[in-house]
Structures are given as C-alpha cells and as structure tokens.
C-alpha cells in the first residue's frame with residue numbers, strides 16, 4: 001500500500017507526514033542533520049533550529065502549507081537564498097521554513113510593456129542575464145545579486161550600487177501574488193498596471209521582511225540599457241576631501257548612476273581579496289563614480305566630475321578605458337564585504353543611512369567608535385545616497401570580541417540616527433536591529449506599525465519576533481490607561 | 488483645547504455641488520491645531536473632511552456634508568530645505584507652484600507635474616497620488632516621498648520614513664498614506680527627495696491624422712527599444728490637441744530633459760526615425776515650459792468647474808497596460824462620436840495611465856463612463872472618476888469594481904480610524 005509506505009519513510013512528528021503530503025516527501029527536510037544549514041542566514045551571529053524545511057513547487061503548495069501551519073498554530077516563515085544580513089530568515093520559534101528555492105522560473109517577459117513576471121526564488125542576476133540579449137536589464141543590483149532571490153529582494157526592499165539613479169526594489173515592483181498568513185492567495189496589480197485603486201499594498205508589502213505575507217509571484221519593471229556609460233575612479237589622500245567631492249558632484253546637478261566610496265581599511269581588504277585592482281594602499285578614500293544615459297551627454301558630465309575631484313585635491317583620477325577595466329573595478333567593489341575575510345577572521349556588516357552632507361562628521365564618529373572598541377572598522381558604501389556600510393572586523397575566537405563588535409555596530413547606528421539618519425538603508429531590521437528601532441521611532445510609532453501587521457498576520461505565526469521590539473512597559477501602561485478611558 | 492475659529496460662512500461650505508463639505512470649517516495653522524480638531528471630533532463622534540487647495544472635492548466621497556471641514560490651506564510653507572542633501576520638508580498647504588518656485592532658486596525641483604500647480608497643494612497631491620506625464624521618467628509620489636508626519640484620527644502624531652533618501656527601517660508606512668484620500672490621517676508634513684533642474688529641455692510634438700495613429704504606436708515601441716530617454720511619451724487625442732495646440736490630430740508629446748548636447752541629439756534621432764506621415768515640431772525650453780503649464784490646467788476641477796444648464800464635466804482616470812493606452816484613446820474617440828460628448832484625452836504610452844475629460848449632458852456622461860469602464864475592465868484595467876458632481880457619484884461608482892482583497896483595506900482603516908471619523912466614504916468601497 002503506497003500510503004503506508006510513505007508513512008513509514010517520514011517518521012517522527014505527525015506534522016511531518018502532513019506537510020510531506022502537501023509538498024511531496026522529497027521536498028521536506030526534518031532530520032536534525034539536514035536542518036542545521038537552515039539555522040541562520042547571512043547574519044551568522046545568531047543561530048536557531050527550524051522544525052522543518054519544505055520546498056513547495058507552486059503557489060498552491062505554498063498556500064496549502066501555510067494553511068496547514070496556521071490551522072495547527074505552527075509558526076512558519078519564508079526563505080529565499082538565505083543571504084539576508086539582519087537575520088530575517090532565522091527561525092526564532094522552531095518555525096517551519098517555507099523555502100522558495102524551487103519556485104525559480106522566469107514566467108514571462110513583455111518587452112513592449114517593459115515588464116517581466118518571475119517566481120520568488122528566481123535569482124536577481126538571472127533576470128538581467130535573460131533579457132540582456134534584447135538590451136534590457138533589471139535595475140536593482142544588490143552586491144549579492146548572483147545568488148539572492150527576487151522574492152528576498154522584495155521582502156527586504158533591497159538596494160544596490162545603481163539605486164542612486166534608478167531607485168531601490170520598491171520602485172521596480174509592479175505587481176505581487178501573495179499568500180496571506182491564513183493561506184489565502186491574493187493578486188495585487190497582476191498586470192503591472194500602476195495606481196490600482198485602494199491603499200498601496202505593493203508599497204507596504206515591499207520591505208515588510210516576510211512578516212505580512214509570502215510572495216509567490218512578482219511582476220517587475222525592466223529597463224533598457226543606457227546607451228552610454230563611463231566610470232571614474234578617484235583616489236583621495238584625505239577622506240574628508242572624498243566626502244566633499246561626493247556632495248559637490250551632486251550639487252553640480254549630476255545624477256550619477258552610482259557613487260561609491262571605500263576607506264583605507266576597506267581598500268586593504270579588497271586588495272587582499274579575489275579581485276584586486278592595484279589601488280594605492282596609502283590613500284584615505286577612493287570614489288567609484290558611474291554616469292550613464294544618452295551617450296552625447298556623458299562626456300560633459302565626466303569633465304565636470306573630474307573638475308570637482310581636482311578641486312578637492314584628488315591624488316589621481318582616471319576614467320575606465322574599456323569595459324574590461326570597468327568590470328574589474330566593479331568586481332573589486334561588489335565583492336568588498338567578502339574580501340574582508342582576507343584581513344579578518346570575522347566581520348559584521350552595518351547599514352546606517354545619513355543625510356549625505358553629514359558624511360565627514362559621521363565618518364569621524366565611526367573612526368572614534370573604532371578606537372574606543374579597539375576593533376578595526378572598514379567602510380565600503382553607497383556614498384551618493386548616504387548609505388553607510390561600516391564593516392566591523394573581529395575575531396569570534398577571542399572571548400568577548402563578538403559582543404564588542406555588536407556593540408560597536410550599535411554605536412555606528414546611533415551615530416547615524418543622531419544626525420537624523422536611519423538604522424538601515426537596505427539590509428533590513430530582522431532580529432539584528434530590533435532594539436535599534438527605538439533610536440528612530442517612538443513607542444507610538446512602533447505601535448502604528450504593529451497594528452498594520454495585525455491586519456495581515458493577526459496570529460503572528462508568520463516570521464514572529466522580527467522587526468519590532470516588544471512593547472516597553474511604558475507602552476503597556478499607556479494602553480491600559482487608554483482602554484480604561486474607553487470603557 | 489486651543490481656541491480655534493470655526494466658521495459657518497465660507498465658499499467651501501456654500502458650494503455643495505461636489506459634496507465633501509460640512510456644517511462648519513476650521514482652518515488650522517499648526518500641527519497641534521490639526522491634532523486638536525481631530526482628537527476632539529473623534530471623541531465627540533463627529534465626522535471630519537479634510538480640504539486644502541480645494542481642487543479635488545469632486546474626487547470621491549459619498550457624503551455631501553461632514554460635521555467639520557478641516558482646512559490645511561493656511562498651514563503652509565517650507566520647513567527645511569537641505570540643499571546639499573537634495574531634500575525638502577514642507578507643510579501640506581503649500582501649493583506646488585510655491586514649492587517649485589522656491590526650489591528653482593537652487594536649481595532643484597520636485598519631479599512631479601500634477602495638474603493646477605497654482606491651486607493644488609502638496610498635501611492634496613500626495614493624498615490623492617496625483618501625477619503628470621513626466622512620471623514616465625521621474626516616477627510618482629510613491630517614488631519621491633521619503634518621510635511624512637501624519638496626525639492620526641485620535642490626535643496622535645506619527646512619523647513615517649525619515650529624512651534620508653534610502654531607508655528600510657520598519658514597514659514603509661509612507662506608502663499607506665499616499666493616495667489614501669485622507670482616510671487614514673491628516674498629513675501634516677512631507678519630506679521629499681529632489682532632483683536637479685535639468686540643464687536643458689525641449690518638447691517634440693509629432694502629429695498624425697487619425698488614419699495613421701497606429702504608426703505612432705510602432706514608433707513609440709521603437710523609441711522604447713532605442714537609446715533615447717524621453718521624460719514623456721504622452722499621446723494626445725485630436726480634441727485635446729486642438730485645444731492645446733490648435734492642431735486637430737493625434738499628437739505624441741516627447742519631452743527631453745538632459746544636458747544640451749543630449750537634448751539636441753535626441754531631437755535629431757526623432758527627426759530621422761519618425762513616421763514619415765508625422766508632422767514634427769520642436770519647442771525649445773521656454774516654450775516647452777509654457778506648453779506644460781497650459782497642459783497642467785486642462786482638467787476640470789471643483790474650483791473651476793462652472794457647468795450649468797444640465798451640462799456635466801467629468802474626469803476619468805484609466806489604468807491599463809502601457810501600450811494599451813493607444814486602444815483606450817481610440818475607444819474613447821469612438822464613444823465621443825457615438826454619444827456626441829466632448830472628450831479630450833491623453834495617455835502615457837510608457838506608464839499606462841490615461842485621463843479623459845468629458846463634457847456633456849448627464850445621460851451622455853453616464854453612457855460614456857460606462858462604456859469606457861467596461862472596455863478597460865475587460866482588459867483587467869480600471870477607471871476611476873477623479874472629478875464628478877456629487878449627485879452622480881454613487882450611481883457611477885467612482886472607484887470601479889474594486890479588489891478581491893478589499894477586506895485588507897477595511898482592516899487597515901479599522902485599525903487606524905475605528906470610528907470612521909476621517910474622510911469617511913471618500914475612498915474605494917466606501918472606506
């Protein structure tokens with residue numbers, strides 16, 4: 001009897017059998033040894049085991065698995081490629097992980113209307129690769145784009161180096177199919193038609209870190225490759241000059257496609273990494289600047305940029321002479337985080353945002369934090385939009401150093417918040433920055449957000465324990481007073 | 488409780504043609520005053536309607552009268568402009584023109600081109616999610632708003648987003664209030680990201696006779712597949728083209744905004760590639776700006792609509808797939824002829840939104856709205872009535888057939904405004 005055979009294979013918890021019936025018995029992991037690789041994501045400081053991992057192949061299977069979990073009050077969460085850097089895909093409550101890894105098709109491309117439809121597990125870079133032959137691309141380009149999924153990008157509202165001119169994920173999402181926390185399937189703007197009457201659920205769901213629903217289909221905007229593109233590399237003896245050059249370029253009325261910065265420690269890392277380009281080691285900062293658009297307009301902008309750099313005492317500035325050279329510079333930049341592994345056993349990436357004009361001051365603060373903590377901090381970041389990535393270098397084998405690194409990270413975020421910035425520009429809050437949410441939001445503002453979660457995720461079974469600090473006592477007291485007044 | 492002046496005789500209260508009016512009006516000058524009005528109304532179980540420039544009273548709303556009209560028109564001005572960061576924080580009652588004129592002095596702009604810049608306020612534009620043809624290149628309110636302060640119906644003040652151009656801390660709550668028609672709170676402050684004013688601009692107009700209109704579509708596809716980067720790809724029907732430009736022909740408006748070399752290069756490209764039947768005109772920067780100003784004032788609104796003797800004006804906003812805009816315009820013209828209405832229309836071949844401005848008798852308007860709506864809904868699009876006299880709104884259903892997930896909208900409204908005290912019934916499905 002077939003059924004009995006199945007039953008025998010999947011032993012243990014009855015839920016395993018039921019879930020296997022939904023996704024198929026080859027599409028579930030439940031043994032401890034199989035689950036260990038799902039105990040964390042790109043945020044490796046915290047680890048916690050899931051109950052099981054299922055790999056649905058269709059929206060209907062996702063919906064059935066969700067429905068089962070909801071009915072049985074089993075916590076669950078979605079997972080893409082697991083590259084998230086804030087712990088969003090870490091199971092804190094013994095979740096059933098719903099992996100979208102097998103839903104990885106490109107469903108359709110409509111060049112005439114400039115849109116493509118993908119499944120959530122489709123890898124970011126694959127989209128650009130699939131449409132490049134027609135001269136099109138998908139704009140959001142996180143450095144992890146060769147592995148991370150578009151579903152994960154939607155959940156995190158991922159950014160990238162070229163988001164300065166073209167916007168982040170949310171600016172490119174035209175439609176979503178979503179499985180709600182009770183298993184119901186909804187389609188928002190399935191044809192990618194803008195301004196659908198009603199509240200902007202596309203905007204709300206994008207960046208909600210998998211706490212409002214599981215995205216099972218995505219309609220994205222695709223763009224035509226710009227005709228011309230030029231890339232400039234500028235070396236500055238003083239970090240401050242580099243920072244000022246960033247502001248001057250923007251003030252000159254130029255909207256660069258990308259405007260990236262690296263400091264001395266970061267340069268040491270990338271030069272020791274897999275893609276060195278021979279940057280001088282004794283400079284304090286380098287800028288990587290790209291301008292794109294109609295070819296006839298590019299030279300004049302490049303000249304302006306060169307002029308600005310010279311006015312800011314640049315030591316050396318050059319324009320990429322070939323696509324190959326440009327590619328090398330970008331490979332060096334985009335593998336920057338990982339390259340830190342070459343100069344430090346461990347590193348922690350932070351993700352603060354500041355108003356661009358405060359760059360010199362905040363870089364100064366970060367260098368003080370580094371001194372105080374005794375840990376080196378490398379800075380590789382999207383300078384054009386003020387999105388800093390302090391990389392805190394540490395050695396987890398030394399007792400107490402991990403805690404020190406975490407503390408230094410928090411201090412960096414505080415420095416950003418203190419100048420009117422934010423605690424995260426693209427990596428999300430996850431579990432990592434929950435307490436730091438208080439740097440920028442009041443209890444009331446946090447409550448306004450959790451109330452929205454209650455609409456979508458009333459039982460809080462979906463990705464529980466992420467994003468929001470538990471209400472402070474003061475809030476509880478306020479609530480009691482409010483309720484008493486209402487009665 | 489602050490001493491707020493409640494007035495009973497005011498032109499907004501007196502003009503009942505578009506509904507959304509009230510028994511009294513309170514004009515506020517600070518956020519505390521907004522909070523005070525909302526809190527006290529909420530506590531007393533009173534209903535509030537929010538108004539600012541007053542251009543959109545014909546846009547949604549099934550109540551002729553609320554208890555109180557809260558006017559934000561006098562809560563205006565720039566709070567903070569950080570030139571180097573290219574961000575501006577502004578109060579809701581500031582008109583679009585006032586804001587743009589201020590920013591222009593610094594060679595910066597808010598890249599939004601909604602209708603009636605002299606009357607419409609930034610608060611109203613954000614609350615109604617208004618945009619113009621240039622959204623093709625620059626996006627719409629949801630791409631530009633980086634932070635808000637919102638007064639909730641209970642009088643508490645919530646900040647959403649922040650003052651930085653990139654931010655993913657918590658939910659992107661900004662999005663909830665953009666286009667919510669004031670049903671979730673009163674927006675008391677808006678922070679926007681800015682762009683540099685382009686160094687040069689021009690407007691290329693390509694006009695063809697009706698029988699050649701399909702060639703404009705082929706051309707538009709070619710444009711999108713090419714290296715040119717127009718800021719608009721707006722197709723105008725002959726009725727509107729005549730009004731704007733005295734040329735009764737389908738006209739494609741292609742704006743270019745870039746450095747002078749690039750603008751010129753793109754004009755030349757169009758000249759070389761355009762359909763041979765098309766007549767081409769190029770307006771240099773000054774004339775282009777004049778043209779867009781005229782363009783921004785063509786839609787009927789509740790301040791300027793003086794229809795009488797049974798004449799009705801309506802504005803239908805239609806959403807379709809980008810290239811379907813062509814079919815929408817053609818159908819609209821067919822109904823124009825069939826029913827004898829005046830129908831001026833334009834739609835963006837790169838962004839999928841069409842606006843049709845109708846003038847006719849009540850019966851004609853009803854017929855054309857129904858026909859056009861049936862047509863676009865059959866293509867999974869939608870049609871929303873952005874301007875219509877109050878007495879026709881319920882019958883014609885301003886927002887169209889609605890969404891299968893409407894219960895989520897209701898859930899959100901219930902959490903934020905459980906007493907339905909704010910702009911009740913102004914939005915989809917009577918929210």
Ligand SMILES: Cc1cc2nc3c(=O)[nH]c(=O)nc-3n(C[C@H](O)[C@H](O)[C@H](O)COP(=O)(O)OP(=O)(O)OC[C@H]3O[C@@H](n4cnc5c(N)ncnc54)[C@H](O)[C@@H]3O)c2cc1C
Nearest residue numbers: 080081082083084088142143149151152155159210215426
């Ligand atoms: C080396 C490196 C470089 C990086 N560079 C960048 C960068 O430049 N810019 C940037 O923005 N990020 C960057 N990241 C972070 C990360 O790659 C992004 O956050 C990415 O969007 C995560 O995608 P993922 O598929 O790995 O998602 P996961 O890590 O699997 O999941 C992330 C979150 O999304 C949720 N989720 C996943 N799929 C779905 C779904 N279908 N529906 C609902 N929720 C879902 C999960 O529950 C979780 O909360 C980098 C990471 C690494 C390791």
